[in-house]
Amino acid sequence: MxxxxxxxxxxxxxxxxxxxxxxxxxxxxxxxxxxxxxxxxxxxxxxxxxxxxxxxxxxxxxxxxxxxxxVKELILNGLEQEKRFLTELLKEMPAIALGFRKSEAAPAAEKLGVLAEGLKTLVQLLQGVASFFPQANASFRFRGEDLQTHLIRFSKTLEALNKAQTQVDFVMLADVLEYELSEELGRWVELLADLREVVRGSEEP
CATH class of the missing domain: 3.10.20 (Ubiquitin-like (UB roll))
Known part of the structure; x- marks a missing residue:
């Protein structure tokens, strides 16, 4: 006992x-x-x-x-923290990309580990929204597209990132980080702000 x-x-x-x-x-x-x-x-x-x-x-x-x-307060706080995390990461993206261009892989790779943990948290938050606020999740639109569409696009960017890492192609890795991933992160910062307001206006589960 x-x-x-x-x-x-x-x-x-x-x-x-x-x-x-x-x-x-x-x-x-x-x-x-x-x-x-x-x-x-x-x-x-x-x-x-x-x-x-x-x-x-x-x-x-x-x-x-x-x-x-x-759960509502927990998800609201989580969405706000994730938005701040992605905002800070977005600011660092040019420096991370430059590190790979200069073949200074160790510190840049460490930042990729931080990114991976942050994306894991993002997925957990979206699962929480889908589970506890299904109506908000189903009706949510950002720039005319639903969450699933944005996730599919994001996953393709991450696949390109993973391919560059697997091939140890630092030039490709830098390009994906500086252009494709930076664009995605900027989009998700705005998306999370909108999603947070939708959850805030939803009833307690």
């Missing part, structure tokens, strides 16, 4: 894995809430949605503390 704390209420529960415990936690959430933080014996688990954590055996764990947020 261990202590599971959800919404400041403590429950004595048992489960073989952390995934079992979090499934029990979900059953204690209030309407419109999602899990935002997980703290195990005083240590925050940044990747509590990863399979590695979920499959971890509870063992001698004494306490799992789960913090929650209203």
């Amino acid at each position: 261990l202590s599971l704390v959800v919404n400041d209420r403590t429950h004595q529960v048992s489960g073989e894995t952390m995934g079992d415990i979090l499934r029990l936690a979900v059953g204690q959430l209030n309407k419109g809430q999602v899990i935002s933080r997980v703290i195990v014996d005083g240590k925050e688990q940044a990747k509590f949605t990863d399979e590695e954590f979920l499959s971890t055996l509870t063992g001698v764990t004494a306490e799992v503390r789960v913090e929650c947020e209203q």
